[in-house]
Amino acid sequence: MNTRPDPVTPLTMRDVAERLGVSTMTVSRALRGQRGIGEATRQRVLAEVAALGYRPNKLARGLRTGGPSELIGLVVTNLANPFYSQLAVGVEEVCVRYGARVMLGSTSEDPDVERDVVTDLLERGVDGLVVVPASHDHSHLGAERLRDTPVVLAASPPMDIDVDCVLVDDFGGTRAACRRLIERGHRRIGFLGLPPSLWTGSERFRGYALALEEAGIAVDERYVSRHRGDSTLAREAARAMLALPDHPTALLTANNRNTVGALLALRDRPDDGEPVALAGFDDIELADMLHLPLTVVSYDAAEVGRAAASLLFERQRSTAPLHPRRVTIATTLIDHPVPR
Amino acid sequence: MNTRPDPVTPLTMRDVAERLGVSTMTVSRALRGQRGIGEATRQRVLAEVAALGYRPNKLARGLRTGGPSELIGLVVTNLANPFYSQLAVGVEEVCVRYGARVMLGSTSEDPDVERDVVTDLLERGVDGLVVVPASHDHSHLGAERLRDTPVVLAASPPMDIDVDCVLVDDFGGTRAACRRLIERGHRRIGFLGLPPSLWTGSERFRGYALALEEAGIAVDERYVSRHRGDSTLAREAARAMLALPDHPTALLTANNRNTVGALLALRDRPDDGEPVALAGFDDIELADMLHLPLTVVSYDAAEVGRAAASLLFERQRSTAPLHPRRVTIATTLIDHPVPR
DNA sequence: CGCCTGTACGTTACCGATAACTTACCAGCT
DNA sequence: AGCTGGTAAGTTATCGGTAACGTACAGGCG
Numbered sequence: 001m002n003t004r005p006d007p008v009t010p011l012t013m014r015d016v017a018e019r020l021g022v023s024t025m026t027v028s029r030a031l032r033g034q035r036g037i038g039e040a041t042r043q044r045v046l047a048e049v050a051a052l053g054y055r056p057n058k059l060a061r062g063l064r065t066g067g068p069s070e071l072i073g074l075v076v077t078n079l080a081n082p083f084y085s086q087l088a089v090g091v092e093e094v095c096v097r098y099g100a101r102v103m104l105g106s107t108s109e110d111p112d113v114e115r116d117v118v119t120d121l122l123e124r125g126v127d128g129l130v131v132v133p134a135s136h137d138h139s140h141l142g143a144e145r146l147r148d149t150p151v152v153l154a155a156s157p158p159m160d161i162d163v164d165c166v167l168v169d170d171f172g173g174t175r176a177a178c179r180r181l182i183e184r185g186h187r188r189i190g191f192l193g194l195p196p197s198l199w200t201g202s203e204r205f206r207g208y209a210l211a212l213e214e215a216g217i218a219v220d221e222r223y224v225s226r227h228r229g230d231s232t233l234a235r236e237a238a239r240a241m242l243a244l245p246d247h248p249t250a251l252l253t254a255n256n257r258n259t260v261g262a263l264l265a266l267r268d269r270p271d272d273g274e275p276v277a278l279a280g281f282d283d284i285e286l287a288d289m290l291h292l293p294l295t296v297v298s299y300d301a302a303e304v305g306r307a308a309a310s311l312l313f314e315r316q317r318s319t320a321p322l323h324p325r326r327v328t329i330a331t332t333l334i335d336h337p338v339p340r
Numbered sequence: 341m342n343t344r345p346d347p348v349t350p351l352t353m354r355d356v357a358e359r360l361g362v363s364t365m366t367v368s369r370a371l372r373g374q375r376g377i378g379e380a381t382r383q384r385v386l387a388e389v390a391a392l393g394y395r396p397n398k399l400a401r402g403l404r405t406g407g408p409s410e411l412i413g414l415v416v417t418n419l420a421n422p423f424y425s426q427l428a429v430g431v432e433e434v435c436v437r438y439g440a441r442v443m444l445g446s447t448s449e450d451p452d453v454e455r456d457v458v459t460d461l462l463e464r465g466v467d468g469l470v471v472v473p474a475s476h477d478h479s480h481l482g483a484e485r486l487r488d489t490p491v492v493l494a495a496s497p498p499m500d501i502d503v504d505c506v507l508v509d510d511f512g513g514t515r516a517a518c519r520r521l522i523e524r525g526h527r528r529i530g531f532l533g534l535p536p537s538l539w540t541g542s543e544r545f546r547g548y549a550l551a552l553e554e555a556g557i558a559v560d561e562r563y564v565s566r567h568r569g570d571s572t573l574a575r576e577a578a579r580a581m582l583a584l585p586d587h588p589t590a591l592l593t594a595n596n597r598n599t600v601g602a603l604l605a606l607r608d609r610p611d612d613g614e615p616v617a618l619a620g621f622d623d624i625e626l627a628d629m630l631h632l633p634l635t636v637v638s639y640d641a642a643e644v645g646r647a648a649a650s651l652l653f654e655r656q657r658s659t660a661p662l663h664p665r666r667v668t669i670a671t672t673l674i675d676h677p678v679p680r
Numbered sequence: 681c682g683c684c685t686g687t688a689c690g691t692t693a694c695c696g697a698t699a700a701c702t703t704a705c706c707a708g709c710t
Numbered sequence: 711a712g713c714t715g716g717t718a719a720g721t722t723a724t725c726g727g728t729a730a731c732g733t734a735c736a737g738g739c740g
Contacts, residue, residue, distance in 0.1 A: 010487055012726060023690050028728060038688060053484055058463045059399045059409070060726035064695050069399075071443075071464075079432065080642070085425035092419065092446050101460065102444040103411075106432050120441065123398045124411075144393055147350055263629055285625050289603055302420070352696060363720050368698060378718060400696035403725045 011054045020048055031056060062125065070100040072312060073121035075131040077109040083282075083301045084132065087154060090305025091130050098313050100127065111135040122149060128312040130154055130305070136197070150315040152308040156199050157326065164315065166307045166327045170200050170281070173297035173331030174207030174254070177279040180295055180333060181250045182215045186277060190223040190241045190248035192234050192258040201226065204254040204281060223248050234261025242269060242276065253280035259296075260284075266292065287336040299331040351394045360388055371396060402465070410440040412652060413461035415471040417449040423622075423641045424472065427494060430645025431470055438653050440467065451475040462489060468652040470494055470645070476537070490655045492648040496539050497666065504655065506647045506667045510540050510621070513637035513671030514547030514594070517619040520635055520673060521590045522555045526617060530563040530581045530588035532574050532598040541566065544594040544621060563588050574601025582609060582616065593620035599636075600624075606632065627676040639671040 017024045022041070029037045030045035048054075062069045072095050076084040092102050103126060105117035114134045118141065121129060128150045131141065141151050142161045153165040181189050191208050194201030205226065209219055222244060225237035234253070238261055241248055251266075253259040259280035266276055279295035287294050307327045315322055357364045362381070369377045370385035388394075402409050412435050416424040432442050443466060445457035454474045458481065461469060468490045471481065481491050482501045493505040521529050531548050534541030545566065549559050562584060565577035574593070578601055581588060591606075593599040599620035606616055619635035627634050647667045655662055 010726095014726080024727075025691085025729095026689065029689090032728090036688060041688080053487075055459065055463050057465060057726055059465050060403055060695090061728070062695095063397075063400055063403060063697095063726080064728045066695070074444075079425050079429045082422065082425070085419050085422070085428075088425075088444070089419045089446070092444060096446075101464065104414075104428070104432060104442040104444055106429070106436075119395065123395050124441065125397065125399050147393075260626070260629075263626075267629070286600065286603075286630075289600075289607070290626075290629060291631055354696080364697075365699095365721085366719065369719090372698090376718060381718080397696055400725090401698070403696080403727095404698045406725065 010057075011052055013054070013056065016045070016048055016052060016054050019052075020044060068100075068127045068316065069125040070098070071103055071124070071126045072100050072309065073103050073105060073118075073124075073126040073129045075105045075107060075114060075117055075121070075129060077107050077132055077134050079104070079106055083155075086301030087132070087305040087308075090302035090307075091309045092305075093302070094306050094309035094313070098309075100313075107134045109134045111137055115140040118145075122146065127316060128152070130308045130312065132156070136199075150312055152311045154304055154308050158324070162324045164308075164311045164325045164327075166304050166311065166329065168200075168299050168304060168329050169331045170203035171207040171210075173299065173333075174204040174252070174281060175211045176207075176331070176333050177281070177295060177297050178208050178211035178252055179214075181252065181277060181279055182211065182217070184250075184277065186248075186250040187215075187217055188220070188223065188246065188248045188250070189217075190238070190251045191225070191254070192237055192241075192251060192262055193224070193226040193254035194258075195226055195228045198228075201254065208252055229257075231257045231261035231264065234258040235264045236261075238262045238265035239268065242266075248276065249274065250277035250279070253278070255280070256282040256284065259294075263290065263292075263294075283334065284336075290336070291338055293338050294336045296334050296336065297331045298334045299329055304329050350397075351392055353394070353396065356385070356388055356392060356394050359392075360384060408440075408467045408656070409465040410438070411464070411466045412440050412442050412649065413445060413458075413464075413466040413469040414442050415445040415447060415454060415457050415461070415469060417447050417472055417474050419444070419446055423495075426641030427472070427645040427648075430640075430642035430647075431649045432645075433642070434646050434649035434653070438649075440653075447474045449474045451477055455480040458485075462486065467656060468492070470648045470652065472496070476539075490652055492651045494644055494648045498664070502664045504648075504651045504665045504667075506644050506651065506669065508540075508639050508644060508669050509671045510543035511547040511550075513639065513673075514544040514592070514621060515551045516547075516671070516673050517621070517635060517637050518548050518551035518592055519554075521592065521617060521619055522551060522557070524590075524617065526588075526590040527555075527557055528560070528563065528586065528588045528590070529557075530578070530591045531565070531594070532577055532581075532591060532602055533564070533566040533594035534598075535566055535568045538568075541594065548592055569597075571597045571601040571604065574598040575604045576601075578602045578605035579608065582606075588616065589614065590617035590619065593618070595620070596622040596624065599634075603630065603632075603634075623674065624676075630676070631678055633678050634676045636674050636676065637671045638674045639669055644669050 013024045013027050017027045026037060026041060027045050030042045074088060074091050079085050095102050103121060105121055107114040107117055111134045130152050132154045133156050136159050138159045138161050151163045153163060155168060157165050157167060193205050196202045212219055223241060227233055234257055238251060242265060251262050253262050262278055281297045283296045283298040311325060353364045353367050357367045366377060366381060367385050370382045414428060414431050419425050435442050443461060445461055447454040447457055451474045470492050472494045473496050476499050478499045478501050491503045493503060495508060497505050497507060533545050536542045552559055563581060567573055574597055578591060582605060591602050593602050602618055621637045623636045623638040651665060
């Protein structure tokens with residue numbers, strides 16, 4: 001009598017009900033703490049449930065109630081990038097607070113994959129999506145494809161669709177960093193950046209350009225390099241810039257990889273010249289251990305995720321249609337000193 | 341006639357069927373490319389499906405077929421840690437290959453949270469679980485709680501339960517690093533490690549101890565510090581060790597944070613003495629940019645995830661009960677030179 | 681005693697899809 | 711015409727759970 005039912009067939013509510021000689025509805029009520037059931041019966045049911053190790057099937061529940069699946073889809077380009085894993089941490093944190101879980105999808109920066117992933121997540125009944133778009137084409141996130149699943153874009157504003165988004169203050173952060181360099185007396189500031197087709201690339205360049213303009217400095221094209229690529233490319237660009245007779249006295253880098261490239265180029269440089277200052281977007285681990293001072297634009301990537309998830313749940317809860325909203329996450333300027 | 345049905349009620353297969361005046365079964369067959377339907381009808385159905393933007397509900401499908409949910413639960417302590425985000429990347433990669441998705445759960449290293457997360461994931465019908473355990477208590481992963489959902493532990497061997505696991509070669513990696521130091525003539529090697537209660541802590545110390553023994557060197561307790569904590573603690577420990585009159589000529593660190601602590605302690609040290617060599621478990625970003633040579637034990641964290649997911653799917657596919665298996669991921673020794 | 685109210689359950693239908701079975705229809709053959 | 715066989719559809723039951731409704735019985739009250 002102590003043997004369990006066939007293990008390949010998972011335990012169902014009816015199994016529990018039949019053992020007790022009650023209806024499945026009674027078990028359901030007992031489990032969900034609903035009223036309409038006697039206390040004694042409830043205890044009997046809960047005891048049997050515990051004894052059998054029965055667990056309700058949340059999928060079936062959601063099917064009937066038509067209620068939320070308490071599932072959020074998170075679509076990122078590449079989880080290995082610390083920015084996205086931090087973002088995931090933030091999304092997860094808020095989801096758990098609302099009793100939801102995160103379903104993951106990586107796109108490897110491929111728009112076609114992104115489309116498939118989004119479709120799959122929708123078919124799996126997610127209540128909402130947080131998407132870091134792989135490209136500027138957001139047509140697969142339009143209303144007709146999503147029905148009424150809310151979406152929040154992260155790190156990129158929506159194009160031709162009406163959805164919420166969470167952005168980083170790319171413009172303000174870069175402007176502040178550039179100002180800091182200007183305050184320190186630099187007039188010839190080189191910029192190592194991203195292609196203008198990227199929102200991020202365009203905004204960060206704008207911050208750089210405005211800070212210069214505000215200081216009455218003209219943008220010198222010889223001091224500007226905007227490329228898509230890794231730190232090797234950035235290193236070459238920095239090296240070329242520093243080889244100019246009137247080379248920049250400071251470099252401003254638009255992201256992590258450019259910063260690393262610049263660091264390498266600076267280190268390659270003979271020590272006899274004036275030191276070249278460096279500031280960059282994105283904080284760098286162990287920046288404190290480098291033997292040159294580094295100013296970085298830092299921000300809380302997890303906060304981007306938290307904000308995105310919060311927008312999602314707010315929209316889910318509100319009955320009235322909300323206008324598309326845009327949240328911008330602030331940046332901080334950090335001066336990493338040289339140790340000792 | 342072109343208006344869609346009530347948008348709050350998602351499109352169902354019946355909606356499509358009714359519009360065409362066919363049965364849901366016909367739609368189902370058309371969508372799944374089953375036989376038993378005329379080519380003309382199929383085209384008509386597919387056209388309508390496309391026009392309406394109908395998407396089948398995978399949950400409902402799974403409910404009826406009783407087949408796999410094509411969902412894997414991934415339970416980690418903290419996604420912000422690069423090791424775990426890399427692991428997630430690996431798990432995701434393999435899952436996608438098998439047409440499955442990953443559902444995420446973070447435990448914040450809290451065993452109680454871990455238990456709840458596991459329960460929740462099981463209720464959501466995952467086909468399998470990859471778990472990085474938060475503690476040595478694995479009782480909530482035992483057969484009676486899981487029924488027949490396969491589990492793979494990552495980075496920690498199972499305790500009192502029979503499940504598969506994927507480990508990193510903690511022992512071999514540390515031993516190799518220690519040997520490298522010995523080869524370079526070091527005899528007094530300090531060890532900054534983790535508490536012995538952790539599998540990882542114990543294994544890495546064992547590697548250190550054996551390498552010494554093989555070289556005929558006795559372990560000197562004054563050169564060993566095993567603590568749970570951050571890099572600050574490690575820094576203090578390293579500083580104390582280096583302050584000894586016959587201080588170690590090399591340090592071996594058991595993980596990332598200890599390595600950072602050691603780096604800080606080494607930098608605080610006056611430059612006049614002999615340089616102290618450093619080797620550590622876990623690779624460090626920008627290690628090439630530090631101005632001291634660093635040897636690290638590197639391994640592919642994504643591979644741990646890939647291996648774990650593969651074990652899961654293999655077990656899922658095999659009908660015969662498999663014995664618990666154990667996979668160990670190899671490590672590599674990398675010498676990071678000082679730049680230039 | 682009849683009537684009403686409230687509680688504690690059981691019954692039924694249904695959520696969205698599919699497996700298994702059944703029916704309708706047509707061509708080809710004797 | 712009558713039979714057979716094959717294909718293209720429709721019908722029904724079902725997955726595991728829940729909402730809505732029905733029912734039985736207790737107690738209160740005039």
